[in-house]
């Protein structure tokens with residue numbers, strides 16, 4: 001099976017590539033390597049997959065030294081000509097679309113990049129999948145589509161038409177666009193609504209890395225809504241397992257009416273923000289300095305995944321408790337920072 005992974009230099013994409021490549025799957029990874037956050041982290045993830053930054057040249061495949069079955073190509077999802085050539089050349093079976101402009105807060109500062117990557121880019125992926133008869137498109141959606149939904153846990157059957165950030169609006173639009181392509185062209189699509197993913201090689205704009213950095217360097221942590229928030233923190237390995245288990249479950253293939261599906265994927269054990277901070281303090285062996293603030297625009301108070309549908313489909317069983325997941329994250333983060341400081 002040949003798989004395209006978009007956003008391959010990103011947090012989740014990197015882990016998905018590594019797992020697929022380890023399992024012997026033929027994988028092509030693409031990413032536009034934008035500078036929304038530290039580009040060195042993206043290069044470091046690629047290097048961890050055997051793709052050296054020096055090998056990355058526009059319009060040329062970079063072969064992994066680690067996996068004979070993995071190649072990387074720098075492409076922007078917005079560039080339809082290059083995507084078309086890639087799909088023509090490679091004849092993929094499955095596409096996993098993780099490339100996107102992520103981050104709720106940044107969508108207030110820079111809305112247009114969300115429209116480009118998440119709407120135009122996603123349309124290009126849908127068109128490419130349509131014309132190349134892709135067997136299954138699995139794509140990233142987000143728990144943020146639930147907006148201020150106050151019915152917990154969040155179920156896929158809940159109405160999700162009141163997004164409170166442009167990021168959430170683009171993710172919900174992706175789901176609607178996928179529905180249309182599945183309906184019109186029988187393109188099998190599965191949208192996965194991820195719930196706060198954390199772990200090694202994570203994103204610098206998300207709370208685990210922001211908090212760890214502040215605690216280690218003695219900076220004050222801004223705690224929004226006075227800490228009265230809960231998040232369904234989900235460990236990266238549990239997310240990757242869930243994505244891989246969904247690939248062979250092709251909607252519309254077993255007499256189902258619809259060729260599209262939307263599923264929550266989360267730990268289903270929401271953690272109060274203050275407990276998260278205390279667990280991080282314990283793991284790092286240092287106290288945090290906290291600055292309590294009101295709620296931020298675009299943010300939501302609670303996320304909590306009902307994963308009944310995913311369990312029924314694949315037997316999904318996330319098994320990483322917060323303490324264990326944070327220990328793995330901190331071990332990686334300290335080593336990464338140390339290696340970075342040593343290089344400088």
Ligand SMILES: NC(=O)c1ccc[n+]([C@@H]2O[C@H](COP(=O)([O-])OP(=O)(O)OC[C@H]3O[C@@H](n4cnc5c(N)ncnc54)[C@H](O)[C@@H]3O)[C@@H](O)[C@H]2O)c1
Pocket residue numbers: 006007008009010011012013030031032033034042075076077078097098099100101102103116117121140141142143193194195196197198203
């Ligand atoms: N991490 C989470 O907690 C979380 C939660 C909900 C949804 N998601 C979604 O999961 C996906 C992966 O998230 P992540 O945490 O790995 O984020 P990430 O930012 O680390 O990875 C996304 C990657 O996509 C690339 N990219 C962005 N725009 C692109 C474009 N136009 N063309 C090609 N590549 C492009 C970026 O360079 C980046 O490497 C995203 O779609 C995100 O919205 C993540």
